[in-house]
Amino acid sequence: MNIIVNLSIYLALILSIYAFVAFVLGIRKQDQRLIDSARGATLSIFILASISTLLLFYLLGTSQFQFQYVYQYTSSDLPLLYKLAAFWAGNAGSLLLWTFFLTMYAVMVAYSRKMRRNPMTPYIVAIMTLNMIFFYLILAFVTKPFILLDGVPVEGRGLNPMLQDPGMILHPVTIYLGYVGLAVPFAFAIASLILKSMDSFWVKMTRRWTILAWLFLTLGNVIGGYWAYTELGWGGYWAWDPVENASFMPWLTVTAYLHSVMIQERKNMLKVWNLSLIILSYALTLFGTFLVRSGVLTSVHAFSESNLGAYFLIFMAFMVIFSMYILMSRYHLLKKDTGQFESFLSKESSFLINNLILLGATFAVFWGTVFPLVSEAVRGTKVTVGIPFFNTVMSPILLALLFLMAVCPLIAWQRSTVKNLRDNFLIPAIISLVVAGLLVVMGVQGAYPIIGWTIVTFMILTHIVEFVRGTAARRKVTKESVPVALYNLMIRGRRRYGGYIVHIGIALMAFGIIGANFDEEKLLTMRVGESMEIGDYTITYEGLAQRSEGVNDIVFANMKIEKNGRNLGYMQPERMFYLNWEEPSTNVAVRSTLSEDLYIVLSAWEQDQRATFKFKVNPLVKWIWIGTWVVTIGAIFAIWNGRYGNIVPRYAGPRRKVY
Known part of the structure; x- marks a missing residue:
């Protein structure tokens, strides 16, 4: 088993290098056999990535503790769903998931019916294989997902209780699908520049890819907010945490791109601007990964400190410099035959102002996020930038x-x-x-x-x-x-x-x-039978109780809820104690309506059953989750490819031999 899983990583690395070299040579020599061979290698890489992914799922699900990653993030008592979700609990597994999505996207592009014989395809997939080489180098030599321990531990360390939540199943996956999805329009954009193809073909071909990546980023951010709201117990859903900001910044720039690109399609304007936006969005995904894995900023969401940040910073710098060099070398071509704004009172002007506002928001979030690093470098003191800023x-x-x-x-x-x-x-x-x-x-x-x-x-x-x-x-x-x-x-x-x-x-x-x-918050220590009021609610504490859930123990409080004299039943905020983890987790009690949420956290208690609670009334929170569903539907x-879907014109390609 160990030989198979490690061979899948090293062989995929070799094939990634081969695919990139074969694409480059095939393009230079206009050799269709090399192009087809490189395309086949891309499919082989995806198959190997699938094998690695499935094997790690198998190892996690069957508690193979002789593997270091399984030992670090699972235990035998962990529910199967969370054993499998531990796949992306650590650096090695999450990067393997990223690589799997990258190979999947590359194969979808390489074997797309519309792109199979398009002259841009070798360039696009070559750029994506360059990304694969980097990630496989990391998996092969820096953070290995399939390291064997010297012995076979009887039990694993278990999964952090904060990660034992349904949000753990969805949030990282949607964020990665959004992050990796932006590599597709980026590759199209750079391929278009290399080919000196100054029309809007790449824009039209990547429209759905970009919207899909934007949607996954949206869902990832909102699911993360809902997870924080129900799991962390601080009473909110967004704290402007560095890792939250890292996924919010590319969302802002992609939103700007999706609007400004309509001007390019209709008026043949903002070509340089749109290319710059897609390069910036791609770079911000790498920057976000750098923040999460470098340990340079403190975050409840970040992975433990490692040396991965330096590798991502170097790769990001290389890709940005390469992209900007290609963009600047084609600048004179991009400025030809462009339209102009005819009036300030026009849709295109409003889109441009929209872009400037979104970029201003991106810069504000970026500056607030990195300012602690800047202050530490300049003054030797790390100044924290908080929610009020x-x-x-x-x-x-x-x-x-x-x-x-x-x-x-x-x-x-x-x-x-x-x-x-x-x-x-x-x-x-x-x-x-x-x-x-x-x-x-x-x-x-x-x-x-x-x-x-x-x-x-x-x-x-x-x-x-x-x-x-x-x-x-x-x-x-x-x-x-x-x-x-x-x-x-x-x-x-x-x-x-x-x-x-x-x-x-x-x-x-x-x-x-x-x-x-308009939220209200109170922190109170209450005796059994004591009542308190917050907003229109009267809450009576009726005591603590305990129950078991598998090998874990749960202490919960019975809270009788009344609103304007009307009995609403009981709420039970909880604290869960784990067999294999020292710190308990918080299970928040939330009563949600369209007008407001009643939010109760059990913080601590004494031997005589006096207990300390955090009470919050959060108005209108449910509309955030409803709005997310509407955004997703839209x-x-x-x-969606319906009967009357958008028709993309055929692309003849530049005046050169078709591969």
């Missing part, structure tokens, strides 16, 4: 972004007149101002919440107007019923209306996030 800086930036998202759908391409703006925005603006007035009358405190909810209202209304206008225009021509006209309108404009659904989902998420301004709708 990020909230203060990011709140106006994100409000401006929401406003632009509200305005964009109803602004025309090329030029909008004052009359158009008045006709399009008058009714949504009046209703939104009425909402703002009602918020003031209701006693809502704070400028940001009032402005934020007003903009969210405006944003949802402008998108509804766009659906209504489109449906009405179609009915006028086709005489269809309203449901049929709306359905046909949407399926014939999947990208456009899928994007609008995504915007509505973002608005719902923003609605919930703004509610955090993104899938936008990329």
Whole structure:
């Protein structure tokens, strides 16, 4: 077994190097046999990566403790699901998962029906195999997933209790699918530059790849937030932690790219800008991996300190320098035959401003994240940048972004007149101002919440107007019923209306996030039978109890909940004690409604059953999770290949021999 698993790593490394060299030589010599051989090697690498992945799953699931990785992250009493999820609990396993996804994406591109005989394909897959070489070098010589111990331990160390959560099954996988997915448009972009192909073919061919990577990043971030909300017990879902920021930054830049690329497709503009955005997004995925694995910043989400960070920093620097060199060498070609902005009051101008805001947000998050390193290097003292800094800086930036998202759908391409703006925005603006007035009358405190909810209202209304206008225009021509006209309108404009659904989902998420301004929190030590009040709730502590779950013991509190005199039943916050782990974990009790969450954490207790609790009332949190579902539906709708899907023109390629 040991020979097989290690051979799969080393053989994949050799084949990765061969595939890259064969692609390069095949391109230089215009030798189709070498190209086909390299493509076959790519498929072989994927098969070997699959073997390595399946074997590690098998070793983890069957508790083969003679392997160091299995011993470090599992134990025999661990449920099978978490044994398998331990695959990505450590550096070696998570990098093997990353490599598997990378080989999977490469094979999907290499054997795509649309790309099989395209002259760009050898360049694209060669760039992806260059990434494979790096990751297999790491797996083969730096952090090995299949190291044998000298003996066979009777028992493993077990999995960190914080990782024994359903979030552990989904969060890392979705984040990696997003990270690795960005390697595809990056490879297309660099291949286009190398070939001096200055049209928008690579943009059109990577549209779905990019949206898919963006969707996985979105899901990864939100699932991570939900995991933190229910597992860590601090009462929130986003703390601007360095590792959270690491996955948020590429999300911001990819969001900017997805908007600005529409200008390139329609107006043949912003070519350099879009290439720079996709290079930056790819680089930020490597930078995020560097942060997680280097130990240079303290984070509850980071892996233990290792020397992996240096390797990722070097590889990131190499890829960025290489990419920028190729981009600058083609700059004179990219600037030819480009369109120009005709009016400030136009959709393309709003997209550009949207990009500038998103890049401003990226820089703010980046600076807040790395400032502790800068301060330590300059002053010798690591200064921590906390939540107040990020909230203060990011709140106006994100409000401006929401406003632009509200305005964009109803602004025309090329030029909008004052009359158009008045006709399009008058009714949504009046209703939104009425909402703002009602918020003031209701006693809502704070400028940001009032402005934020007003903009969210405006944003949802402008998108509804766009659906209504489109449906009405179609009915006028086709005489269809309203449901049929709306359905046909949407399926014939999947990208456009899928994007609008995504915007509505973002608005719902923003609605919930703004509610955090009105949370209430209390930390109390209570005796049995004692009651407390928070918000509209009366909570009575009725004592502690204990139960077993497998080999683990759970201590929980019985809390009777009443709201405005109405009995709502019981909530049971818990602390779980593990046989193979010193520190217990927290299981938060949450009662969630559309208006608010009641959140209770059991922190500590005494012999006489006095117990200390954290109580929180978090308004509107559920709308964040609802908004995420809407975003997911919109993104899938936008990329789904229906009968009326987006038609991509055939690409003849540059004037050279087709391989």
